[in-house]
Amino acid sequence: MTNDDAFTRLLEYVETDLSFATSHYNDSYLDRRVSSRMRRTGIETYEAYLEHLRRDPDEQAALLDSMSINVTEFFRNPDVWEGIREVIRTLASRRTGVHVWSAACADGREPYSLSMLAHDDPQIDESAVTVHATDISEGALETARRGVYEESRTVDLAEQLAFLDDDTRYVDRTNGTFRVREAVKSNVTFERHDLINDRPKSGFDLVICRNLFIYIDAEYKQPILETIANSLRPEGYLVIGKAETIPPDLKSTFAVHDGRLRIYRLERDPIRIQ
Ligand SMILES: C[S@@+](CC[C@H](N)C(=O)[O-])C[C@H]1O[C@@H](n2cnc3c(N)ncnc32)[C@H](O)[C@@H]1O
Structure with missing residues (x-):
């Protein structure tokens, strides 16, 4: 499987199984979020990360949390x-x-x-x-x-x-x-x-x-x-x-x-x- 295919499979899993509408977000943004979770968990390929995700509900929650970035401030700007x-x-x-x-x-x-x-x-x-x-x-x-x-x-x-x-x-x-x-x-x-x-x-x-x-x-x-x-x-x-x-x-x-x-x-x- 190419890297692109593995990334697409991962996004499909997040969209259908975890009910997060990845298709609404741009790919480079999603890639940054996934890559950051991969670094945190020490996993190097999208394929291996998908396997980890399927098995670990805590990681599912962590990924979803990091995808809906909610950075904000009081009186921002x-x-x-x-x-x-x-x-x-x-x-x-x-x-x-x-x-x-x-x-x-x-x-x-x-x-x-x-x-x-x-x-x-x-x-x-x-x-x-x-x-x-x-x-x-x-x-x-x-x-x-x-x-x-x-x-x-x-x-x-x-x-x-x-x-x-x-x-x-x-x-x-x-x-x-x-x-x-x-x-x-x-x-x-x-x-x-x-x-x-x-x-x-x-x-x-x-x-x-x-x-x-x-x-x-x-x-x-x-x-x-x-x-x-x-x-x-x-x-x-x-x-x-x-x-x-x-x-x-x-x-x-x-x-x-x-x-x-x-x-x-x-x-x-x-x-x-x-
Ligand atoms: C970066 S925060 C912006 C917060 C605040 N408006 C500000 O400027 O400080 C973006 C927020 O958009 C929310 N969000 C993402 N997709 C959304 C959607 N389709 N409908 C409503 N809110 C959404 C996220 O959950 C996140 O809390």
Whole structure:
């Protein structure tokens, strides 16, 4: 068997037996994740790794965990959060309720940042802001619902929260453990949602979908953005990741609001999905 065939067999096993849609992700990304597990387990060929995977449920869990990368931060890219602050202020001045969707929210630090921002900004009435947060990964959502985060050698939570003047109003810190306070949690709801296969939602004023497109296969970008467009109210806002772009076919759907910060506004209704 060639190396390519063995890699394909491995991906087929992950797709059918472990129910992880490998076909949605680009091959070089998947190869990096598999190779990293192979290094960790000291296995040198895809064929041998597939055999190991079939026999070891712990390795199956470890591989699935490493494939749905859920790297995130509180207030990731602080300059973008100044842009998000302006958008929420504008929406709050126009409407009585502001509904925000944090799509692909990972372990919850992004939706909690939204809630903290709403509580922190004197121009925003936090009781008017609701945040609905979704992700495909049940594991990530479990952490998100708990709202407890640990500092480590590589994760400086205090620095991430430095966007706020006084983070102790929003998190309870004991040693290296940060617990999101109930007042912040009360604005946020969590739900499992697959942006590729599940239906659009409705009634959102702002959708934040950041750092998913960087590793998803290019062909899924358009359907995901159509799902998001169909979930937004007229003239609703979209924020994508700083290294991400809107595909050419959707440039008339999303007008640029701030190009540098990747903030867009729904220009016209996309084709409605029946
Ligand atoms: C890199 S994280 C981004 C987290 C956060 N938005 C941020 O920018 O910090 C990507 C997240 O996308 C989620 N994800 C991957 N495929 C998805 C899909 N089809 N639908 C919804 N979420 C997905 C992963 O589970 C992961 O938590």
